Amino acid sequence: MARSYLFIPGNVPRMLTNADVFEADALIIDWEDAIHANEKDEARELTTAYLESHRPEDTLVYVRINSEAGLIEKDIEALRESTIDGVCLPKASSSVLARYEELFSDKDPYPVIALVETPTAFFELDRIAAHEHVFALFLGGEDFRTAIRAQRTENDEEILLARSMVVLAARAQDVTAVDTPFTSLQEEGLAADCLRAKALGFDAKSAIHPDQVATINRTFSPSEKEIRNALRIVKRHEEEESMRFSLDGKMVDKPVIERAKSLLEKARLYGLLPREDKE
Amino acid sequence: MTFKTLAALFDELPLHDGMTVSFHHHLRDGDAVMNTILEAMEERDVKDIHLRASALFPVHTVAERLVAAGRIERITTNYMNGPLALLVSKGSLRGEVVMQTHGGRARSLIDNERPVDVAFLAAAAVDRDGNATGREGKNPFGSMGYAVEDALHAAVTVIVTDTVLDEPLTNPQIPAREVDHILLVDAIGDAQGIMSGTLEMTKDPLGKRIARDAVGLLDALGIFRDGVSFQSGAGGTSLAISAGFNRILAERGLTASFFSGGITRYQVEALEEGLVERLYDVQCFDDVAVASLARNDNHIAISASRYANPKDPERIIKDLDVVILGASQVDVDFNVNVTTDSYGRIIGGSGGHADTAEEAKLTVIVAPLFRGRTPLIVDRVRTITTPGKDVDCLVTERGIAVNPARKDLQDRLREQKVPFFTIEELQDICHRFTGRPAETKRHDRIGQVESRHGTEQDTLHKIKGE
């Protein structure tokens, strides 16, 4: 139930050491694009040594491994004893997922955030989302844009279809939908981009810089108004011991009550409940 | 008298071995005055010089050379960094180095402790009567706060300037009656270096996290109300806190009573937006502050004594609600070191640190829990700049600690459900990353840190030569 997934390069000690202080719900330690081919060994060793001695307690930790044959095997081998919460698998496809699974003969594969960024992935999106170990779909907008030879437009119209497909597939298979990072380091634009993603149905967004985390967390947290409303629904439901009642002239039934409960669960997780409702 | 050459001026000055000369640091790392004067003293073969400068920077290369040559015997200052500070740390001075505070320096000048024989004070301009200002001229630097007590109390006061105004100055910071001589030079400094105090808000995400939590702490402690007074330094994290402070004032429609200390454009913007009634400016950190001081009546230049002298009944900081300060080390008794690094090398000094910490109702230290591998929190700071009794809270990127003496603050935070640690707990968190450093030996004494009241607060030791 993370709101923010912060990328941290896997071979920079200063960034790894401080990775958990930027209030991201989840970290994605990068062994793929951020790491030059001849530094992959160092990144694997540095990351695993970091996790052995300083595994953050309250933050989910994922590693973006490499999908290419020759690298994925070494990556999985390096993670054999790891305490990570899962991996982020780039260029996700059925065949990449199959190869990934094969590398775990003696233990369960780590849960997978499938990074969908190739055109072909969108023609098997449902299969990827339905894969046993996939718990999240993550749109890789930059690579996708390049692959389809699109040009960046002001409101990212060129990736609108891809965004909506990711949300649809995630909903169809009940997995999490994570939006592509906002790639400009300018503050302005990020908030609007987050709101657009939330409106499209995304659950979370990735961040390529610590400065982006606060805005992402704020956007993907339940709002005060949503929390107040959910509290009223649940309170009424408990008072009336009923699954069907009217509130403010609107009919409330089971799906509405459950949505309210899950929203409150999320609010509790992020410490957003009004004071008297804590503990 | 007005002199156009150094030689003519020096013929008039009462030069003698062992004399004390003073300078201010408003030109910061762009100062040309001290180098010029010290070279002339060397030429006249003045020995055993006692250098009293409000601060010393890397630009002061002549001082460095004269320390190495043994011609400068003693240094009394409030702050120093760069190669000169390293040289002093290695024990190159024959006499002692004394690190004062801004308020303590003003007090000691007024009390005639370590009296000044000649004060050489850079001014941006003088008028034909000899009134001096920092505001106009070719190289304006704004407030002359750190020069006022020197002018008043030195045996001889020399104003060094590159601009003579035709119009009389109506509001000079140093009046002509305090001026004995004026020396005209081509340039008092280099504009770029003068603005070297200019700092940007931190871009470092760690600094931003600390700033966010510090502002949150102030809010939880109920600081944001009409009439609040506030001071923070010009470090990157402090500036981010200033910006956050202003944002909350604006959002809630509040007006602060004053901001004090060194002034940057962040405080000027707040003044112009009506978020604060007055700025008390002892030192302008950037050209925005310099321009504001010249045109805005509520931007008020103050002397170092009015700023922070513990014996000045009108000192501004006695009414200060909150001060935000940095640290190179903090110990488990909340003593703070900004004078030396962990191993005793001089890297700064109190400036107004100890002054404001003692007077402000709330003193908050902000610093990263470790830099590289060097821990912030130690069992005992290498050098006590500011005693722990004057420090209330510490904000790091991994948590807040509150001085146990401030039970009121602890209760308030509990009430507000703001988590905090004991300082020992924070130290443990730090050690999980850095490990515990080995005990280090202290070498020979080289001088002292003097409290603002004039007592010896801590000893400075020589570092091992490399």
Add this chain to the structure above:
Amino acid sequence: MKKEIITGSLESSDCLIRVAPADSLEIELETVVREGYYDHIKKLLEETVRAEEVDRVRIVCQDRGALDYTIKARLRVALRKFKEEGHG
């Protein structure tokens, strides 16, 4: 010229490790936290070499304030490459 293996960097909070064949175990350490941590880091380097079972090697560590996990990781990778190249 003996071939040298280099890992890490001289960035702040990192260390640069250079490893080359030698007649015996030689460790040279230069660190920005000499006074507080020299002995500790020296010991860490020695333990890591021992664990990798290499003994005829010269190690030069230029430390820029790296934490233990970083020093250990940098040295381990260097020593493994050293062994892969048939030394040790």
